[in-house]
Amino acid sequence: MTNANETAQRYLAVWNETDAARRRALIAESWIEAAIYVDPLMQGRGHAEIDGLVAAVQDRFPGFRFELIGEADGHGDNLRFSWGLGPAGGEALIKGTDFALLEGGRLKAVHGFLDQVPAAA
Template structure:
């Protein structure tokens, strides 16, 4: 798959939608639509394999940071089946507190693996 800029935008938007979905059943539907069955997620503080584990990770973020929302920061960049983009996380209507950059590998148009990096994390977050 050759990831054009518009494809990169769509993949990143679907990714952010998963992280913003607070309802577990709707989140699992998004994961089924846009993530491979055996997708893998890892960042410096958590990791999971498969849609159920990844959904649970997202649910944990919502429990720890109720009312926080993810947003894309800048434009996603795609090359072949690889994609990278940055994001922010913060309370709705307030300054973002956390920022990160994720590297995504696609397989047959679905997210196969995600490696996340935390670029900005305030003390105690």
């Protein structure tokens, strides 16, 4: 497995990329074509659906950024990390933990869990 923190940072870079063409390129680089993403609020399969999920989150929370919380942990093709989402340079209002399965160093499946969500979100 590549460095767990680097993989988690590449993943979060996708969620932070607001240029649609660049975001799609990042998805193609870091996710396998048949990848899946699932969390309590949404799910998608394949590059186009994952891109749509990211765009929807960016529309819902304009100006917010994802940041890694602590250190990512990995073994074999498994990855676990926590993240925060909040205004750029501000405190994370939403926090979660994701578990990922890699294939050839690329994301195959990501299962997200929400650890902190304000009532207004």
